[in-house]
Amino acid sequence: MFDLNRRGFLKVLGCIPLAAWGIAPRAANAAAMARVVVVGGGYGGVIAARYLKMAEPGMEVTLIERNKNYVSCPLSNEVVGGESSMEKLTFGYDNLAKQGIKVVIDSVEAIDPQGRTVRVKGGKSYPYDQCVVSPGVDFKWGNIKGYDEAASQTMPHAYKAGPQTVLLAKQIKEMKDGGTVIISAPDDPFRCPPGPYERACLIANYFKHHKPRSKVLILDTKNKFSKEGLFKQAWAQHYQGMIEWVSGDNDGAVARVDPKTMAVYTQLNTHKADVVNIIPDQQAGKIAFLAGLTDKSGWCPVDFATFESTVHKNIHVLGDSTISPMPKSAYSANSQAKVCVAAILARLRNEPLLTPALTNTCYSILAPDHGISVAHIFELKDGKLVQVPGAGGVSPMDASPAFRKLESIYAYSWFKNITTEMFG
């Protein structure tokens, strides 16, 4: 419940706007007067900030984001495949500022859960009553020998959209016909489970039109992957002989790379390629580690009714950084943010918690006019987040071309809506 004793009370008083002094603080006002600091302006953080401000226009909501612009990962594989531009993926925070959200462009370096402050690189500290952390993922650089941040300048990961996306697109464009692109797919859990395989499709689609003798080789740690049946069907239908997938059991796991010679080593084999895209294994964003929000899995445990960290009270974690049965996707982060906002409001207003409603959906574009999707509806059962039996699932295997086309059309409208909900 909102803690009106001790320092909390003073803090609340301290931030009452002058105009409100005539009114005695009541539980309902506590929400309007609270300070919430959101760390990370991506799919989770922006929705949290926006929905808080929408529900409580008086609340002091501060959004701290390291980059001036947000570059969306969703649809970034289209840029890699030469079908889209970075412009379409790039969004500014101006509209959020216009709605009264305090936008701070800086990097968060520490969160003090006892003192309830967030400190940025610039030196300033931001006190909070409730904190929301949605920092996305970081890479486990050590898992593939020879692959570090410097190596990613030669062998891009392109798994955080931005300059890395541009670099991979450029390498593919400049590659000679007859060349090979290697995609090294990471171990579970990682953001956007269909991402590496969608990428393979869109690179092959580019090859089909521009470099028809070229190939994509996916080296995988895993033995199965998201929407696998639908992907394999599309590979056979559109990219016969152009995409090869090597599972973990068939020596697919990449152990070491040498960026100088463009060599990729698995346990038994050496592969040479013209373009190498290493998607490293992943863990929670660095700030989650620094703030002590992670457990030994490298991700953040949370209470699914509130998305409050089970390690530190009054800090909520969203999106990719959490441990949850929900796939790490933009849609999940968006949906979690709204449950978290409702829980924060309920706490501040001293109201009972609502039953959380959580959904994930994800479209993948496998070729022009060929989209597929997956949906998951979750419910909380005895403290566990489980899928509603019989609901959700992937697009049908036997769907007509018209159906696949419709899903590709809806994918773009999805992107328009989810980004307008954030930045519009």
Place this chain on the structure above:
Amino acid sequence: MNRSMWIGVLLAGGIAFSVPAHAGDQGAMLGNTCAGCHGLKGASAGETMPIIAGLPRDFIYTAMQEFREGTRSSTIMGRIAKGYNDTQLAAMSDFFASQKWVAAAQPADQAVLKRGEKLHLKRCEACHRDNGASQALDMQPLAGQWAGYLRIYMDTCRDTGWKNRHPNAMTVLCNDLGAEDVSALVQFYASQNK
């Protein structure tokens, strides 16, 4: 905070949003899960995704049940609707029905508007009153819905035999209309952006 204070805050901040969502609202909790696809509170900005903000409550409720049972065809809504019982569907239907209908801001092809209007008056106005804006009999308004979506509704019905609840769909929407008629009609509805 009382109502007059809210108004004060809204005026002072120039905030464009209407009444703040109450935390105690399970309908909003459920409805918010749809927004990633259908837009903030159902006001779709994607030109093929239907606006569901401000649709008649009973249409949403019945359509969701039909998606769930498979009597209304869909690419993805069937898989989603299976996640909810009737109580939940009722709550989210109330939530969307209580939002304001905001017509899509979309250009309309002026060249075909006359033809669209003529067709509409002759064949559609009898039910879709008020140039398609009417919500009488719990019908979805056509005026101001995304043309991209109206077109998909009509095309899937004609080309793919998709199931919906349109009266005499095969005659009214399909056999009697050519592709150009469909274009003219949806452009006409797009121009009726109220």
